[in-house]
Amino acid sequence: xxxQAFLVVAAALVSVGLFGALTQQSIVMLMMGLELLLNGVILxxxxxxxxxxxxxxxxxxxxxxxxxxxxxxxxAGFAVTTAIYRAKRIDMTDDAAELRG
Amino acid sequence: xxxxxxxxxxVTAVVAGALVFRVDSMARATxxxxxxxxxxxxxxxxxxxxxxxxxxxxxxVIEMVVMAVFMIMYMMNPAxxxxxxxxxxxxxxxxxxxxxxxxxxxxxxxxxxxxRGGAPAPDLTMALGQSLMSGQMLTMMTLGVTLFAxxxxxxxxxxxxxxxxxxxxxLDAPESDDRDRGGVGR
Amino acid sequence: MSVALPLGWSVxxxxxxxxxxxxAVAADAVVAGRAAGRPVPWTxxxxxxxxxxxRLLVGQRRRAVAGDELLRGVxxxxxxxAALLAAVVVPLGLRPVADLGAGIVWFxxxxxxxxxxxWLVGWxxxxxxxxIGGYRFVAxxxxxxLPHMFALITAAVGAQSLRVTDVVAAQQDLWFVVIMPxxxxxxxxxxxxxxxxxxxxxxLDRDIAGGxxxxxxxxxxxxxxxxxxxxxxxxxxxxxPLFLGGGHGPWLPAWAWVLVKTxxxxxxxxxxxxxxxxxxxxxxxxxxxxxxxxxxIAQALVVTLVGLGEGGLS
Amino acid sequence: MDLRNALLRVAARRPHVxxxxxxxxxxxxxxxxxxxxxxxxxxxxxxxDTDVLVVVGQPGRELRAVVDDVWxxxxxxxxxxxxxxxxxxxxxxxxxxxxxxxxSAQRAGAPxxxxxxxxxxxxSGAHDEHDDSSHEQGSGHEDHDGGHHHGGGxxxxxxxxxxxxxxDRDGLALDQLHVPLGPVLPEWPSGLVVDVVLQGDVIQExxxxxxxxxxxxxxxxxPAAARALESAARVLALAGWDGPAARARGLRDAVLFGGGSxxxxxxxxxxxxxxxxxxxxxxxxxxxxxxxxxxVLGALDDKLLSARAAVAGGRGEAPVAVDLAALDARxxxxxxxxxxxxxxxxxxxxxxxxxxxxxxGGAS
Numbered sequence: 001x002x003x004q005a006f007l008v009v010a011a012a013l014v015s016v017g018l019f020g021a022l023t024q025q026s027i028v029m030l031m032m033g034l035e036l037l038l039n040g041v042i043l044x045x046x047x048x049x050x051x052x053x054x055x056x057x058x059x060x061x062x063x064x065x066x067x068x069x070x071x072x073x074x075x076a077g078f079a080v081t082t083a084i085y086r087a088k089r090i091d092m093t094d095d096a097a098e099l100r101g
Numbered sequence: 102x103x104x105x106x107x108x109x110x111x112v113t114a115v116v117a118g119a120l121v122f123r124v125d126s127m128a129r130a131t132x133x134x135x136x137x138x139x140x141x142x143x144x145x146x147x148x149x150x151x152x153x154x155x156x157x158x159x160x161x162v163i164e165m166v167v168m169a170v171f172m173i174m175y176m177m178n179p180a181x182x183x184x185x186x187x188x189x190x191x192x193x194x195x196x197x198x199x200x201x202x203x204x205x206x207x208x209x210x211x212x213x214x215x216x217r218g219g220a221p222a223p224d225l226t227m228a229l230g231q232s233l234m235s236g237q238m239l240t241m242m243t244l245g246v247t248l249f250a251x252x253x254x255x256x257x258x259x260x261x262x263x264x265x266x267x268x269x270x271x272l273d274a275p276e277s278d279d280r281d282r283g284g285v286g287r
Numbered sequence: 288m289s290v291a292l293p294l295g296w297s298v299x300x301x302x303x304x305x306x307x308x309x310x311a312v313a314a315d316a317v318v319a320g321r322a323a324g325r326p327v328p329w330t331x332x333x334x335x336x337x338x339x340x341x342r343l344l345v346g347q348r349r350r351a352v353a354g355d356e357l358l359r360g361v362x363x364x365x366x367x368x369a370a371l372l373a374a375v376v377v378p379l380g381l382r383p384v385a386d387l388g389a390g391i392v393w394f395x396x397x398x399x400x401x402x403x404x405x406w407l408v409g410w411x412x413x414x415x416x417x418x419i420g421g422y423r424f425v426a427x428x429x430x431x432x433l434p435h436m437f438a439l440i441t442a443a444v445g446a447q448s449l450r451v452t453d454v455v456a457a458q459q460d461l462w463f464v465v466i467m468p469x470x471x472x473x474x475x476x477x478x479x480x481x482x483x484x485x486x487x488x489x490x491l492d493r494d495i496a497g498g499x500x501x502x503x504x505x506x507x508x509x510x511x512x513x514x515x516x517x518x519x520x521x522x523x524x525x526x527x528p529l530f531l532g533g534g535h536g537p538w539l540p541a542w543a544w545v546l547v548k549t550x551x552x553x554x555x556x557x558x559x560x561x562x563x564x565x566x567x568x569x570x571x572x573x574x575x576x577x578x579x580x581x582x583x584i585a586q587a588l589v590v591t592l593v594g595l596g597e598g599g600l601s
Numbered sequence: 602m603d604l605r606n607a608l609l610r611v612a613a614r615r616p617h618v619x620x621x622x623x624x625x626x627x628x629x630x631x632x633x634x635x636x637x638x639x640x641x642x643x644x645x646x647x648x649x650d651t652d653v654l655v656v657v658g659q660p661g662r663e664l665r666a667v668v669d670d671v672w673x674x675x676x677x678x679x680x681x682x683x684x685x686x687x688x689x690x691x692x693x694x695x696x697x698x699x700x701x702x703x704x705s706a707q708r709a710g711a712p713x714x715x716x717x718x719x720x721x722x723x724x725s726g727a728h729d730e731h732d733d734s735s736h737e738q739g740s741g742h743e744d745h746d747g748g749h750h751h752g753g754g755x756x757x758x759x760x761x762x763x764x765x766x767x768x769d770r771d772g773l774a775l776d777q778l779h780v781p782l783g784p785v786l787p788e789w790p791s792g793l794v795v796d797v798v799l800q801g802d803v804i805q806e807x808x809x810x811x812x813x814x815x816x817x818x819x820x821x822x823x824p825a826a827a828r829a830l831e832s833a834a835r836v837l838a839l840a841g842w843d844g845p846a847a848r849a850r851g852l853r854d855a856v857l858f859g860g861g862s863x864x865x866x867x868x869x870x871x872x873x874x875x876x877x878x879x880x881x882x883x884x885x886x887x888x889x890x891x892x893x894x895x896x897v898l899g900a901l902d903d904k905l906l907s908a909r910a911a912v913a914g915g916r917g918e919a920p921v922a923v924d925l926a927a928l929d930a931r932x933x934x935x936x937x938x939x940x941x942x943x944x945x946x947x948x949x950x951x952x953x954x955x956x957x958x959x960x961x962g963g964a965s
Contacts (some may be wrong), residue, residue, distance in 0.1 A: 001107045006144070007209030009111040012117055013141070015202035020122045021195035028172050029122070032134050035164075042157065043114075043141050050148035056220025057232035061240060063145070063153050064233070068161060068244050072251045074164055076173050079255035085175060085196045086261060128358055135403070152389040152449065159396035163432065166425055169410075173463045226388060226449060240288055305661055320641075322844025324851050324869075335615075342612040342652070345605075347676035347711060349649055416647075416782050419802045419937055486841065493787045494839045494941040497646035504649040504676040563882050565841020567938050569885055 006047030009056045013040030027084075037069050107147065114140035127172045135165040222257040290452055291386040292379065300372055300384055301517075307524075307546075308516040311553045312336040315560070338475045343509035347504060355384055359411025363507050364380055364513030366404040373397035373519035374598040376451050380541035381534045383451060390451040391439050392523055398435075398481045401518055404430040404555050405483065408511060412502035422499025424483055424490035430575040435477035437583035441470035442529040445590050455533030462532040466593070471530045475556070478522035482512040482515060483531055485560030491515075523552040606704050609678060610759035613701035618694075619675075621668055621785055623813050624792035624951040626658035627823045627831065628857060632687045635654055635854045636694055638847070646787050648674045652683045653697045661813025664784065664792065669846040671785055677711035691704060777805060784812055788941070789834040790948055795932065797940075804940050807932035809925045811951040826911035827856045828948070829904040835945040836901050839938075848873055856912060866912055874905045887942065900946045923947040 013036055016079020020033025043064055117137040121130045138161035146154035158229035233241045258261075266276045313332040320327030376383050376390035387393050402425055409421020441505035443449050445467060454463075464471045480487035491498040502513055527533055527548040534541025603948040622630045623771040633655055634680050637644065648671050656668055672681055680700035682693045690897070700706060778799045783789050792813065798806040823831065834849035855866050877883065877898075928947045932940050 001103055001147070003214055004210050005107065005111070008134065008206045009115060009143070011202050011209060012115045012203035013137070014205060016115065016118045016122075018201055019194050019198035020285075023191050026175075028168070028175055029130070032121055032130065032168070035134060036121065036137065037137055039114075043144055046145045046148045046150055046153075050221075051217055052215060053120050053218055054221040056227050057222075057228050057237070059171070059224065060153060060225065060229045061136075061232060062104070063157075064229075065121060065240065065244065067157060068248065071160065071196040072247065073166065074168065075251050075255045078167075079258035081171070081175060082200075082259040123575065126355065126358075128407075132358065132361070132403070152392060153394050155387075155389045155392045159392060159399060162396070162399045163405055163428075166399075166406055167429070169406065170422065171426055183592070202581070279427065306938070319843060323638075323847030324844075325638060325641075325847065338611060338615060341608055342616070345612050345678060346606050346652075349676050405765055415778055415799065420749055422802065487863075488841065488936070492938075494842055494938050496787055497650060500648040500650075502649050508650070561844050563842070564837075564880070564886055566882070567886050569936055569938070570888075 002049055003051035006051070010040040010044035011042060013037070024092065027077065030070060034037045034073060034077075035070060038066055038073070041066050064095065103147070107144070110147070111139045111141045114135070114144065126167055131165050132174055133159060134168075138165070149221055149223060152229065192236040290382045292382045292384050296379070296384050296434075297375070300374060300379075303379070304371065304374055304517050304520050304524075306308050306515075307549060307553070308513070308520045309336045310550065311557065312339075312516060314554065316560050318557055321397055325438065326376060337492070338510055340513075341507055343512075343530050346505040346508075348507055349504040355361075355413070358407045358509075362404040362407025362411060362419060363371075363503070363511045363514070365400055365407070366511055368389050368402035369397045369404065370514055370517035370521050372400075373518070374524060375522045376524050377521065377532055378452055378455055378528050378541075378545065380545055381452070381455060386450065386452055388451045391443050391449045391454070391529075394451075395436060395439055398429065398518070398522070400515075401481060401483070404514070408503070409499035412499075414502050415447065415501050416495040417501045418599040419495050420492075420501065421496075423568060424499065426478040426572065427483065427487060427489065430479040430568060430572040431477040434473045434575060434579040434583045437580065438470040439529070440472035441467050441583065441587040442474075444594060447594065451528050455528045455535070458532040459535055460585075462530065464530040465526075465528070467586055467590055469582050470590075471526070473583045474530065475552070477558075478526065479556055482519035482522055484515060484519045485556060486563050486566045487563055487565065490563055494539065519556070521550070523556060524549045526552045561567055607701075608938050608951040609704055609707070610702045613640050613652070613698055615873065616657055616697065617642070617643045618653045618786070619645040619648065619651040620655045620657060620670070621660070621664070621671065622791045623660045623664045623784075624811055625789055627828070629657045629684060629687060629690075630688050630791065630854060631823075631827070631831070631857055633684060633694075633934075634850065635858065636690050638850070641692070642694075644787070647716060648785070649676065651675045652679055652701060653694070654679065655693070655697075656681070656683045659685065663816070664702070666794055667784060667812070678707040679710070679751050695867035717741065733754070741833075749948070788838045788945060789844040790835075790944065792951060793949065795929075795944065795945070797932070799937070802937035804932050804935050807929045807940075809949070814951060816858075822950075824911070825906040827853050829908040830856065832948040833901055833904045833908070836897065836904075836942060837877070839941050839945050840886060842880075842883065845873060845876055852908075856908075863912060867909065870905065870909050870912065874902065874909070877905065878900060897942050897946050904946075920945060 017033050017037030017040060019033070020036060022033070024030045024033055045062040045066065047054075047057050049062075053059065056075050114137050117133045117140065121137070124130050137156060142154045142157040142161070145157060145246065175223045264272060313335055316332040317329065320332070362425045373394050374387040376387055376394055381468065383390070405424040406421040409417045409419075409424075411537075412418075427450050442454055442463055445463050446454040446456065457463075472575050476487075479485055491500050500508060500511055524545070527545055531548045531552070532544075534544050536544040539547070570579075619634075620630055620633055620637075628718050634644070648654075652675075654668075654672055654675055659666055672679075673679075678701050680697040682697055684690055684693050779796065780799050781794055781796045783794045784792050784906045792810055792811045793809060797808075797810040798803045822828070830849050830853040834853060837846035837849055852870055852873070854860065854868060855869075884898055887901075928944065928949055931943050931947070935943060
């Protein structure tokens with residue numbers, strides 16, 4: 001158990017999450033990808049804190065921030081999904097293309 | 102012992118995370134994601150961050166249950182009885198994800214990390230609390246305001262009928278026209 | 288400084304919880320009989336839990352058409368496990384099985400596993416009424432979580448620690464129920480709601496033919512129902528260290544006080560159950576969020592200010 | 602082997618009983634319920650929780666099919682009884698215990714796995730109203746799998762149909778489930794079936810009917826007081842207030858089968874009424890939208906009052922027969938728990954004149 005091992009696991013979680021977020025058609029599944037990505041960030045923050053700077057509290061504060069970000073992401077994501085769905089009855093990213101340039 | 106635990110938790114976290122996008126059933130996907138979170142929470146607990154580890158468990162269980170509800174609300178075929186592919190742009194994404202992994206993992210293994218400086222505080226929870234309430238006060242306040250803004254924003258976005266619909270343009274209706282009324286108020 | 292009990296107690300803990308749950312089921316049957324005007328003899332009531340368990344043990348298990356057996360099984364198993372894990376931080380006497388630094392948060396985290404468990408069981412059965420039961424519990428959990436959390440936090444603020452043994456130690460002179468009555472009441476109600484029991488039993492109610500448990504038979508049902516009672520017992524036991532002074536008390540040893548107080552809390556809950564009808568969440572959620580949550584926040588604020596006035600936080 | 606026998610014998614001592622009866626069996630059903638209560642047995646909520654299935658009266662063709670399907674899902678050890686008249690009740694229940702304790706008989710008669718896979722053709726007919734009545738269970742098996750962008754015609758593995766979409770009150774078009782409610786459901790009027798379209802737990806469409814209405818000639822009706830008390834007991838039980846519900850049942854039994862002086866019944870009835878009126882929580886939980894007055898609570902009080910009048914000697918008002926169409930209209934838009942209360946309060950009478958002929962195709 002060392003920093004490198006933790007970071008490789010965190011990297012794996014981030015990549016899997018990224019893959020999911022990029023490939024999923026459904027907005028809800030896309031959000032699951034994002035959650036997984038942030039999951040990796042949490043693990044990375046904990047590892048950095050523990051193995052590099054355990055005396056400070058920066059790592060802990062970062063985890064608090066990421067966890068809050070996850071909650072906000074979920075809430076905002078579902079609110080937007082609900083709004084889009086109410087307006088247009090779609091729940092797929094490919095269909096919601098207003099922002100496409 | 103510690104190493105074995107670490108390996109088990111690490112493998113669980115990654116495999117469950119990957120399976121999220123492989124299974125057909127949305128309910129299973131959601132709870133696989135939860136499993137991945139729980140494994141990460143276990144890893145966080147291994148670093149001694151007891152409070153944060155348990156908070157992650159608490160939050161993620163609630164979050165995933167809520168997610169399951171929305172999932173079933175909006176997804177076609179949530180139980181996965183009809184296998185179907187819900188991917189787009191798979192190849193590009195795979196390349197991007199693989200590159201990211203190689204870059205991150207390579208960085209993790211190749212960088213010459215500094216030696217560990219200092220020792221953890223005896224009571225980490227207390228240390229976090231004191232930090233949030235003094236040095237990191239601004240962070241805490243920002244988070245609080247952001248969360249509040251999120252609550253207001255998401256409710257406005259998601260609600261189908263606001264108070265002007267329920268109580269009239271002047272908000273002066275003695276009672277709302279809801280079919281089923283809540284416990285208090287109009 | 289950890290004061291956890293020896294490891295052997297982790298084996299004894301389920302036995303203790305089951306024994307108390309047995310007593311609670313029997314008492315519930317007696318009170319139910321009296322409320323119905325058809326008294327149940329003590330002997331019948333005392334044997335009832337064992338008989339029911341036996342009935343389910345010899346009973347056949349069931350599968351549902353196109354159900355998700357895996358998720359249903361996971362949900363059913365998670366419920367009793369979560370209840371036991373929640374109980375490890377409860378001091379049996381003055382020492383718990385595991386003296387966690389974040390014990391209060393741990394307790395809450397284990398409780399919310401019940402949400403996932405009930406929802407999974409309701410979903411896995413592939414039956415409309417079961418699923419309605421599962422959804423009802425999610426709504427109930429969401430409505431009660433905030434008052435519940437603030438009630439827990441109030442006790443933690445009073446003791447200035449998340450460690451349950453510290454909370455008990457802080458009550459050597461004065462029980463917390465005296466200085467935080469609102470939090471205590473909110474805790475009692477929310478804890479029964481978290482165990483989806485009694486007046487908060489809408490997820491398993493008669494109108495949906497047993498709800499989330501409607502399709503469970505045999506051992507599956509036994510595990511699920513046992514888990515629910517264990518959760519209730521663990522929750523009632525938690526009220527003792529948080530608000531009722533834990534093992535502190537005259538004459539009796541600490542473990543006896545914990546037992547007596549736990550049984551008293553359970554008795555209060557059982558009595559409450561037979562006095563009031565089921566609380567339906569579509570009516571109650573608004574009350575929970577608009578009245579109960581601010582009330583518990585105000586309670587936490589008062590306790591905080593008192594703590595500051597008495598010499599500040601260490 | 603001996604151990605298993607012994608276990609079975611202890612376990613069978615206080616079984617859970619599921620009672621199924623068609624229209625016109627209310628008196629017999631009440632008698633069985635009374636006997637079950639007297640023995641401190643338990644009323645089962647669903648087939649999965651059942652040990653003894655009691656079929657009261659002589660079910661018609663439609664109901665018999667339902668009973669057979671329910672029976673197929675009752676887990677062993679189990680016993681099935683037919684009770685035709687009141688004299689049989691005690692001996693039949695005694696026999697049930699004997700059957701439950703008989704290990705070899707249970708072995709032979711156990712359902713394969715509680716799975717109703719024998720009749721897949723029936724299960725697939727989720728949109729065919731005529732088929733529905735023959736396989737619904739009260740526990741309304743229906744897939745909960747959405748099909749947003751698919752019509753209802755799509756079939757999933759297992760013969761289940763995908764759900765449709767439809768507008769709902771929140772402006773979100775979510776999955777609709779076609780679920781028949783009844784005739785096997787706790788606290789449900791005998792023989793009633795309501796085919797509902799559910800979105801979440803909100804009822805979007807409802808169409809109620811009675812099974813085996815042709816056999817109505819043989820119907821015997823409960824006296825007004827007993828009928829009112831029965832309905833009140835159902836409402837109280839659905840509100841989750843078990844004690845008063847059981848007391849209302851006890852009063853019904855006293856009215857039907859004697860056992861208790863008229864004065865005693867009146868006193869008990871007044872006590873019950875006082876309790877119901879005094880409960881603020883009950884008022885809160887039963888309150889409906891119209892002007893704060895509780896429709897359900899008002900009807901509940903009326904029922905207790907009319908029962909009192911009938912017991913006191915007057916004829917009481919004849920029960921107002923609720924039109925099934927009116928019931929359907931009131932169910933639309935109600936949440937599930939509220940809908941159950943509405944049905945329990947309405948307590949519709951099976952009357953051929955008031956029901957439509959079997960034009961049952963329009964609900965889906």
